[in-house]
Amino acid sequence: MNEKVQSYIQEHQLLTSGKPVLVTVSGGADSMALLHVLLSLGYECIVAHCNFHLRGEESDRDEKFVCDFSQKNDVPFHKIDFDTVGYAQEKGISIEMAARDLRYSWFYELAEKLDVQAIAVAHHADDSIETLLLNLIRGTGLRGLRGIPSRNGKVVRPLLACSREEIELYLAANNIGYIVDSTNKQNDYSRNKIRNIIIPELESINPAVRQTLYDSVRRFEDTCTIYESAIKNIAEKIVKKEGAQISIDIKQLVAQPAFHTVLYEILYPYGFTPDAIGQISKLLYGESGKRFFSEKYMLVKDREELLLFPKQSVDDNIYLIPKGQTSINEPLQMEFKNLVRTPDFQASKLPNKIHLDASKIQYPLQLRHWQEGDVFIPFGMKGKKKVSDFFIDLKFSLLQKEQCWILLSGNDIVWIVGYRTDNRFRVSSDTNEILEIEL
Numbered sequence: 001m002n003e004k005v006q007s008y009i010q011e012h013q014l015l016t017s018g019k020p021v022l023v024t025v026s027g028g029a030d031s032m033a034l035l036h037v038l039l040s041l042g043y044e045c046i047v048a049h050c051n052f053h054l055r056g057e058e059s060d061r062d063e064k065f066v067c068d069f070s071q072k073n074d075v076p077f078h079k080i081d082f083d084t085v086g087y088a089q090e091k092g093i094s095i096e097m098a099a100r101d102l103r104y105s106w107f108y109e110l111a112e113k114l115d116v117q118a119i120a121v122a123h124h125a126d127d128s129i130e131t132l133l134l135n136l137i138r139g140t141g142l143r144g145l146r147g148i149p150s151r152n153g154k155v156v157r158p159l160l161a162c163s164r165e166e167i168e169l170y171l172a173a174n175n176i177g178y179i180v181d182s183t184n185k186q187n188d189y190s191r192n193k194i195r196n197i198i199i200p201e202l203e204s205i206n207p208a209v210r211q212t213l214y215d216s217v218r219r220f221e222d223t224c225t226i227y228e229s230a231i232k233n234i235a236e237k238i239v240k241k242e243g244a245q246i247s248i249d250i251k252q253l254v255a256q257p258a259f260h261t262v263l264y265e266i267l268y269p270y271g272f273t274p275d276a277i278g279q280i281s282k283l284l285y286g287e288s289g290k291r292f293f294s295e296k297y298m299l300v301k302d303r304e305e306l307l308l309f310p311k312q313s314v315d316d317n318i319y320l321i322p323k324g325q326t327s328i329n330e331p332l333q334m335e336f337k338n339l340v341r342t343p344d345f346q347a348s349k350l351p352n353k354i355h356l357d358a359s360k361i362q363y364p365l366q367l368r369h370w371q372e373g374d375v376f377i378p379f380g381m382k383g384k385k386k387v388s389d390f391f392i393d394l395k396f397s398l399l400q401k402e403q404c405w406i407l408l409s410g411n412d413i414v415w416i417v418g419y420r421t422d423n424r425f426r427v428s429s430d431t432n433e434i435l436e437i438e439l
Contacts, residue, residue, distance in 0.1 A: 001162060001170045005037050008161035012150040015158070019117035020044040024107060025070075027062040027179035030122035032069070033167045034159055036176050038120065039073065046076045048110055048119075050103045052084040054095065055181075062179050069177075080106050104155075111154055123148050123157045126164040129213045130194045132220075137190075139274065141264060142224050147217040163210065231265045239266060245399055248306040250284050270297045270308060280306070289398065300398045309399050316369070323363040331367065332405060332417065332439060339434040347427050348436075351418050356425040358433040362410040367417075370404050376413035377423040387416065394419070407437075 009015050023038060023045045025031040038045050049066045053059050063079060070077035088098035107119050128147030135144030150157050159167070171178060202209045238252040248266060256262050260281045267277050271294030283290055283301055290301040293311070300307045319331060327335045338358060339345075347355045374387040391401050407415040415421045418439055427434055 001166055002037055002040050004161055004166075005158050006041055008150075009041075009158050014151060014156040015043060015118055015120075017042070019115065020046050021118055021120050022046050022048050022107065022111050022114065022116040023120045024048050024050075024103070024122070025066050026050070026122075026181075027066045028122075028181055029167055029171055029178040030124055030159065030164075032176055032178040033162075033170055034120060034122040035069075035075075036174065037170075038158070039075070046114060046116060047078065048107060049077070049079040050099075050106065051079060051081045052099050052102070053081065054084055054099075058181070062181075065177075065179050078110060108154065118156045119154050120156050120158060122159055124159040124162050124164060124167060125214045126195075126210065128160060128217050129199070129210060130191055132213060132217055133194050133198065134190060141261075141268070142220070142227055145217070145220040146224050147221075163214070231262065234262055235266055238262075244309050245397070246308040247397075248308070250304050250306060253306075254284060267299070267308070270299075271295045272297070272299065291398075302397050305397075307397050307399060319367040321363075321365040321367060328367075335438045337436040337438075339436055341427070341431050341434050345427070345434070352439040354415055354421050354437050355427050356414065356421070356435045356437070357427055357431045358435040359431070360409070360425050361414070361435055365414070366408040368406055368408070370401060370406050370416075374406060374413060376416070376420075379421045379423050379426060381423055387413070390416065390420065 015021060021038060021043050023031070023035050025035050025047050026049070035045060035047065047066060047070045049063060051059050051063045067077055067079065069075075082099070082102045084095060084098050084102060087102060088095050091098065091101075093101070111119050132145055132147045148157060148160065150160055162170075170176075199210070206212060234256055238249045238256070240247045240249075248263075253259050253263060260278075263281055264274065264277050267280070268274075272280075272292065273294075276292050276294070280292055280299065280301075284306075286301060288301055288303050292299045296311055297308055298311050317331070319328070321328060321334075321336070325336055327333075339355075370387055370391075372388065375384045376387060376390075377384055378390065387406070388401075391404075396404070404419075405417040406413055407417055409425070412424065413422050414425050415437070
């Protein structure tokens with residue numbers, strides 16, 4: 001088994017002979033085998049143990065067992081105590097999720113403090129099979145069929161090449177003690193049900209089902225590598241990033257084979273559920289303006305594109321700018337100057353600087369976001385135009401509309417900031433005093 005693990009470590013480039021390895025040890029069969037194998041292979045190990053205080057005296061027994069083994073074998077030992085139940089209640093999550101969050105947060109913190117090369121955890125081949133079945137039951141894309149990855153950032157899993165049976169035989173052959181967690185035999189958790197009920201039933205149909213599933217996991221992993229490469233190539237053609245905004249060309253998207261799957265792979269990293277992505281797929285040719293939300297992102301159907309950008313809290317405030325104000329820093333940075341018109345005066349043609357007839361300005365000026373129903377008289381025109389139609393002319397996306405600021409004098413629009421002034425406030429031959437505003 002030592003040779004098998006070392007071969008797997010080398011194949012996947014999990015560890016080197018340089019820095020120490022932080023080995024997470026619960027005291028159970030898997031983690032004790034992992035620690036013993038790595039020590040036998042000559043790796044410098046540091047033990048990390050978490051006491052979640054979920055099983056009363058059993059939790060303290062586990063801690064003492066791991067501590068005693070570490071001291072006996074002259075291995076540095078670190079432990080931490082968690083109020084797992086309290087944390088789960090505070091965060092509104094399950095005990096399983098709370099324990100996972102707590103331990104990995106501490107592992108990473110400890111790894112950085114001790115300057116280790118990796119955090120070794122004791123997942124093995126049977127765990128990977130159980131993960132495959134869990135993902136199939138819950139619903140998954142192709143990635144979920146890969147089981148557990150050999151590496152995830154600093155976390156490595158050297159035992160993935162070994163089955164639970166091999167681990168138990170190794171422990172017995174080397175007379176290595178371990179702790180049995182009584183909750184492993186309880187079927188309150190989904191993983192335990194798969195381990196204790198579903199897989200034995202599958203073995204009644206195919207006695208070699210564990211090996212069959214493990215072989216499938218390895219094939220799925222290779223298939224997924226090819227699949228991800230293809231998705232990346234497609235995404236490079238149809239997805240564009242401009243600052244915080246991401247746009248997906250609908251015409252090019254639907255031209256792809258299995259475009260529903262392509263869309264899923266593009267959107268799922270942004271937190272959109274399969275149901276939401278399915279709804280988006282059905283509305284690719286629907287009317288513009290339809291919105292979809294994940295926890296942190298908003299997607300909008302906008303003419304020939306899908307626009308994706310981070311959620312932003314809408315600023316509904318109206319900012320007042322009194323007469324005599326020379327500058328503001330919120331919500332935009334603007335400077336205000338009063339000028340006397342001279343014969344050689346030339347009005348600005350820059351989008352970020354405007355000149356207005358100061359005598360027509362009513363104070364305080366107001367600065368707010370665009371609202372439905374806003375109208376103005378664009379510079380150089382006589383008739384009124386809806387601001388929404390002006391946006392259409394400029395082919396504004398929904399994000400650009402929502403980020404656009406409007407400067408008003410009384411109830412009249414003075415400036416669609418950065419784009420167009422209102423003709424009623426233009427500098428004319430009758431103008432004596434000029435208000436200059438620079439964005």
